[in-house]
Amino acid sequence: MTTVVIAGAGPTGLTLACGLARQGVAVRVIDRAPEFPTGSRGKTLNPRSLEVLADLGLGERLAAAGRTHLPFRKYFDGEFVNETEPFAGVRPTATTPYAASLWLPQTRVERLLRERLAEHGVRVERATELVDLRQDGAGVEVRLADGGRIAAEYLVACDGGRSTVRKLLGIPFVGDGDPEPVMVCGDVEVEGLDPAAWHQWFGPRGAFMLCPFPGTRRWQLQASPETDADGRPVAPSLESFRRLAALHTGRADLGLDNATWLSTWRVNVRMAERYREGRVFLAGDCAHVHPTAGGLGMNTGIQDAWNLAWKLGHVLRGLAGPALLDTYQEERLPIAAWTLDVTSAGMAAVTAGISTPGIGVEVGRVGDLTGLALAYRWSSLADDRLAGPVRAGDRAPDSPCPGPDGGPARLFEHFAGDHFTLLGLGPGALPALAGLPVRVRTVPLEDPDGAVRRAYGVIGDALVLVRPDNHIALTAPPGARDAVLGYLVGLGAR
Template identity: 35%
Template sequence: MTSSDVIIGTRRLADELLRIGAPVPSLHPFGRITIDFSRLRTRFPFMLITPQWQVERLLLRRAEEAGAAILRGVRVTGIRQDADGVDVDVSYPDGATATLRARYLVGADGAGSTVRQSLGMPFPGKSAIRSVMLADVLLERAPDEPLNFASNEHGFTFFAPFGDGWYRIIAWDRQLQLPQDAPVTLEEVRDITERTIGDDLGMHEARWLSRFHSDERQVPRYRQGRVFLAGDAAHVHSPAGGMGMNTGMQDAANLGWKLAAVVHGWAGDALLDTYHTERHPVGRRVLHVSHARGISGIAITYPAPCGSHPLTGRRVPDLRLAGEPARLYEALRQGTFVLVGREAAAVASPWAGRVKTAAPATGLRPTLLVRPDGYTAWAAEDPDPAEVRRALTRWLGEPDHHAA
């Protein structure tokens, strides 16, 4: 898994994905190098292969349990914003129209984003590769590797198992560059497979076939007034490496807690500007590495003020904690900050409801203030209570002086 292991792990979704997915402990792309995931600093030191719809199903369930209202088939047709909020024009499946109003709007509506277009936001970049075929197929013979990638002068094929006998194939035929809306046949996929790996693997049934082109594009700004862009609405890139969904989920995790902080009144509007500051460089990096088979976001860091502790802005592993909950990611489940330190509870009590406190199970020396998205907001070696209070005030606003 990539950097989204923080999100999935903290929201009690990882266990179910592990039951239905196929773990891959290492990769051997091109047959010449080995990528060993066991060395990653995560409780999930492997790549987990599972259909995207399974991840979407679990995230949908989580959103509904949290009280989110999901409106299906509703289409945004335009937006307008003023100093106090955003008006969103929508059309419903039955033809009815309405205007919805909110304090903020997040456009996560894909590569063809209506929200982005309504803002007049440019989407500079280029088309990297055209007429790529996608197929879910049954095979009589499994590829040599769980994740099999082969390329030559004819094109390339990539196989990933779903764990239930079906395989996802991404294939490109250099000699057959058809329009994106041209139908895909099983014969086309079988033919390029045989020409790239020398065997069609007994491919005999397809349950889904499509064609797409891969662009590399990114908006110049992730925020315009009260409107934000996230996921494919903000950046698109090669599907190689599977970083698209992970990057979009990290966008949402980064922006979500910041919006909550501002809406609840304990952070100022300037906090929302850090969404662009932190995530735009990540999107730019993904554009550069995805086509070169970059596959992990665990090493992603965010800018830290000069003189900060070295852990500031870095992803925090799933630390073991003393007492309950037993792990950091469990403590993050409610979407609050977590202060990890020996004397954390007494110092943080005036910020109750905004931060949870925990003591490390091992001899962890630094005191850590962990953001809801699993990154270190602040850290210090053996800080005094006044230092901790200053950090809490900076990140969580003024304390509640009436709290115990």
């Protein structure tokens, strides 16, 4: 029997599938689309998502495919105003290997995730539409449009904002939206424009933006909709895009051609009332939709999947009890609420700034959009006994440290995988590292230059237990071996 069925093969579903497959969980990914999407859609991976995908083995492939620095070239009423670069001067540090976002179209991210998933022996089943489901205490039965059925222990819905699964479960999608489109989008080929920058035209007539994709002739177009004589939005098309380009740029030499992925975007700010119904979970856009400001959509879904993957895997492998699955909603629902708030504020700032010279989309950067500061300090899985600046529930920082052979390494190399990691800082912590369960990797660290202690805000010797998703589970004094064992026992392993 299939262990987990994932409905939806976007970044959320694919990240979850990779996280489960590498644990040996039998997973099937189904998607109703007959072909894989070709439109760019989301276009940035934030630093936290880059850490997640690097842990899954995609770090080098992503770096080779995207770019980390992209200037924003801004115009007002057709005239050049200035050029800024939000990540100018930002470089990796000892604790943060990915300091800037990566510009890469979502379609390319999905392709790399599918390739990684295929390396685990799993392929997406296209043109496979879920139309109904039944569940009981033992499992879930997924019913398909072609009459087929799939029996599984769990189902995870990653099927987008119009989620069939969420509707079948009757889970309210709380919030509101604007019925009229506020933006038209598309992928186009552009002639006569420097591809070294994201060009952003603002003015009294709205906004028009063209963002290049490295290594291709494709650009993503986003613009205020054209309106007809009655003031109604005009559907996106190449002809409309050309008229909008002439209107906003004032340039006759700008060539637009070969428009694909024609789309409209409406403001929707909604969140599922709950993320779980029995053996069915919601993740990604199925669980929350919000404004595009800050580029958090694809990233929040990836990080939903990262949180759920290790928990489902540990429960299915007998390393934790079923109650662990309740912490998925406990930890991720507040993050979604924060995301809705911060992106709504960001979109309001961008909208208000359209009529102000020199304003660009970076005005929508409200709060931490890197994802690095998002933490679960409120979680029942956070046990903090040191009360330092870095607390249980926080993202575990990277740091230089010795490798298994004594050579130079980094903490993230020790964390990579689906195990807990116990850092023993200083000689006083060494006795606590002996005789722990095999699912815990122990890392003794003398830390003579204090790099790890600085990263974790620790003075003297200490124990730091890191979860499989690289968030801190427990901080404790060096002799608190019983606290570590108690934490692991509390997960309910059978």
